[in-house]
Amino acid sequence: MKPDVKHMKWWGWGEEGVFFNYLNKPAFAPFVKKALNIDLRPRKIDTIAFDPATVAESEVPGALLEALVAATDADQVTTDAHERVVHGHGSSVTELLHVSRGDYGRLPEVVVYPRTDAEVAAVLAAAVEQDAVVVPYGGGTNIARSLQLDPAERRPIVSLDTGLLAGLYELDEEAGLARVGGGMQGPALEEALNDRGWTLGHMPDSFTHSTVGGWAATRSSGMQSDKYGDIADIVRGMTVVRPSGTVSLKPVPSESTGPSLREMFIGSEGRLGVITELWVQVHRLPAERTVVAYMYPEWKTAVAAIRQISDEEIPTTFVRISDGNETGFSLATQKAATTVKKKVEAAGQKGLWALMRKRGWDTDQMCISYVCFEGSAEDVARRRKAVDKIAKTHGALVLGTGPGALYDQKKFDTPYLRDFLLEQDVMGDVSETAAPWSKLNGIHRAVYAAAEKAYQQLGRKGWVMCHLSHSYHVGACLYFTFAFKVGDNPDAEYALLKTSIQQAFVDNGGTLSHHHGVGMEHAPWMEQVVSAEGVAIMRSLFDATDPGRNLNPGKIIDPAISLFDALD
Numbered sequence: 001m002k003p004d005v006k007h008m009k010w011w012g013w014g015e016e017g018v019f020f021n022y023l024n025k026p027a028f029a030p031f032v033k034k035a036l037n038i039d040l041r042p043r044k045i046d047t048i049a050f051d052p053a054t055v056a057e058s059e060v061p062g063a064l065l066e067a068l069v070a071a072t073d074a075d076q077v078t079t080d081a082h083e084r085v086v087h088g089h090g091s092s093v094t095e096l097l098h099v100s101r102g103d104y105g106r107l108p109e110v111v112v113y114p115r116t117d118a119e120v121a122a123v124l125a126a127a128v129e130q131d132a133v134v135v136p137y138g139g140g141t142n143i144a145r146s147l148q149l150d151p152a153e154r155r156p157i158v159s160l161d162t163g164l165l166a167g168l169y170e171l172d173e174e175a176g177l178a179r180v181g182g183g184m185q186g187p188a189l190e191e192a193l194n195d196r197g198w199t200l201g202h203m204p205d206s207f208t209h210s211t212v213g214g215w216a217a218t219r220s221s222g223m224q225s226d227k228y229g230d231i232a233d234i235v236r237g238m239t240v241v242r243p244s245g246t247v248s249l250k251p252v253p254s255e256s257t258g259p260s261l262r263e264m265f266i267g268s269e270g271r272l273g274v275i276t277e278l279w280v281q282v283h284r285l286p287a288e289r290t291v292v293a294y295m296y297p298e299w300k301t302a303v304a305a306i307r308q309i310s311d312e313e314i315p316t317t318f319v320r321i322s323d324g325n326e327t328g329f330s331l332a333t334q335k336a337a338t339t340v341k342k343k344v345e346a347a348g349q350k351g352l353w354a355l356m357r358k359r360g361w362d363t364d365q366m367c368i369s370y371v372c373f374e375g376s377a378e379d380v381a382r383r384r385k386a387v388d389k390i391a392k393t394h395g396a397l398v399l400g401t402g403p404g405a406l407y408d409q410k411k412f413d414t415p416y417l418r419d420f421l422l423e424q425d426v427m428g429d430v431s432e433t434a435a436p437w438s439k440l441n442g443i444h445r446a447v448y449a450a451a452e453k454a455y456q457q458l459g460r461k462g463w464v465m466c467h468l469s470h471s472y473h474v475g476a477c478l479y480f481t482f483a484f485k486v487g488d489n490p491d492a493e494y495a496l497l498k499t500s501i502q503q504a505f506v507d508n509g510g511t512l513s514h515h516h517g518v519g520m521e522h523a524p525w526m527e528q529v530v531s532a533e534g535v536a537i538m539r540s541l542f543d544a545t546d547p548g549r550n551l552n553p554g555k556i557i558d559p560a561i562s563l564f565d566a567l568d
């Protein structure tokens with residue numbers, strides 16, 4: 001019997017039966033036509049039936065299988081074809097493109113679902129004893145190819161699914177700390193905390209399917225990080241089970257105990273062991289939460305306003321601005337107005353645009369911004385007033401809470417867009433970076449130039465758009481989305497776009513990734529961002545702590561597959 005763990009559809013994002021629908025968004029097809037020169041076709045694919053016959057029989061050695069069953073139980077170990085395909089990839093667009101076409105790549109021979117730390121330890125011991133590779137699996141949502149397997153790996157591969165290591169085990173209300181299982185998925189954790197009046201506040205766009213252990217292992221950041229922090233701030237302690245023993249780190253507010261082991265495990269992508277349990281800081285549910293929308297005339301003034309909000313240290317839960325292209329995209333995904341209320345709002349919006357044009361605004365350049373405030377009603381009102389004032393000083397129009405509420409409601413729908421686009425032969429994916437405030441505009445310009453050059457090389461129209469989110473005292477994250485119609489060689493075309501954008505980050509003062517991790521996707525740039533000596537230290541760490549290369553090898557440094565290979 002298969003353990004009761006929720007997984008995404010084997011061929012794409014999210015749940016079966018949920019889709020991106022453009023037919024109820026009248027501006028979307030014309031927008032895509034203008035942006036990519038493509039005529040959209042109504043979606044035909046409801047699901048892709050899984051055919052086990054397309055998967056080669058597992059060649060798991062009998063001794064390994066027996067040892068895994070002995071380490072856990074017979075119903076926690078499977079060589080089922082569907083299970084192996086689900087666990088053989090993450091959610092990067094290239095992986096989904098291949099998998100959805102039945103090109104599965106290297107698959108794990110076996111999937112195991114341990115329930116306890118002792119079982120994890122026994123699985124790791126068995127794997128090392130039998131010289132197998134172990135790849136911890138959370139929700140499979142990473143887009144850095146952190147789960148992709150080396151096609152040349154000859155040893156058996158065990159996917160260790162953390163799904164049964166789940167639960168809210170303890171809540172220390174005095175400290176605001178919760179002890180949770182590493183395999184717990186976002187909605188289950190948030191629901192368990194909300195029931196008791198608390199929240200983690202960590203809301204990556206992949207929240208619905210990713211796990212706490214996966215967040216820690218990839219150094220994730222959620223859209224509300226301005227208030228709640230990145231996962232590196234949120235995780236205060238943890239248990240990491242390794243083949244040679246278990247590391248237990250107590251939850252403390254801060255400590256001075258040499259180089260931080262906690263920091264070392266955060267972002268380790270399965271290379272240093274399995275994070276089975278975490279202590280995370282939690283917050284009481286806010287009395288009030290409101291999201292206010294603003295429209296700025298153009299990008300530079302919007303960035304200046306956000307920088308001022310940060311400079312004046314006005315507490316916000318999130319601040320986000322979309323550049324002109326992303327604002328155009330957002331407006332194109334508005335649903336048709338079917339109710340009287342919506343029709344009145346739509347007429348109001350048209351009037352607003354006319355007013356902006358009268359003011360001399362170029363409506364292709366205007367930038368929508370959302371700012372979220374949480375706290376007591378008084379606090380929210382005071383902070384909102386302060387942000388309104390800054391926004392107006394920078395020439396913005398305050399649009400109010402209507403569009404903000406809409407943003408809050410549809411934030412988890414957008415991931416379904418990628419599958420829809422793939423069906424239309426369009427590849428869409430993202431690259432994100434973080435940089436000091438002084439570098440952000442330069443990076444924005446450089447990425448647009450790099451993408452444009454790449455599209456020219458491909459000889460076709462492509463799209464790029466950007467938003468700024470996750471503000472810090474010294475800078476912020478820039479998040480770019482790119483899309484283009486694929487030709488004969490999707491891997492090479494994707495690699496051209498992706499390498500051009502990543503290189504523009506690194507050359508212009510940004511980092512490789514603000515929150516998606518490294519995996520195999522970003523590994524080729526590691527020397528450029530942490531220096532050759534930094535990579536050498538990492539290599540010594542992995543070699544010393546995992547001499548047999550049994551733990552998810554080829555991730556973070558020394559990738560088994562390089563994006564640049566596709567360009568050759």
Ligand SMILES: Cc1cc2nc3c(=O)[nH]c(=O)nc-3n(C[C@H](O)[C@H](O)[C@H](O)COP(=O)(O)OP(=O)(O)OC[C@H]3O[C@@H](n4cnc5c(N)ncnc54)[C@H](O)[C@@H]3O)c2cc1C
Pocket residue numbers: 090091135136137138139140141142143146147162182183203204205206209210211212213214215216217218219220221222223268269270271273274275276415515516517552555
């Ligand atoms: C549509 C979409 C939106 C996204 N939005 C965001 C976002 O807003 N913010 C963000 O940070 N990321 C985002 N991501 C990326 C992704 O969701 C994160 O990287 C997430 O943290 C991965 O968690 P997971 O549980 O799915 O891990 P997986 O994808 O299963 O695994 C990722 C890596 O972590 C390792 N790992 C997983 N669990 C453990 C464990 N318990 N112990 C040790 N190693 C482990 C795996 O071996 C692998 O190397 C998005 C992805 C998609 C597809």
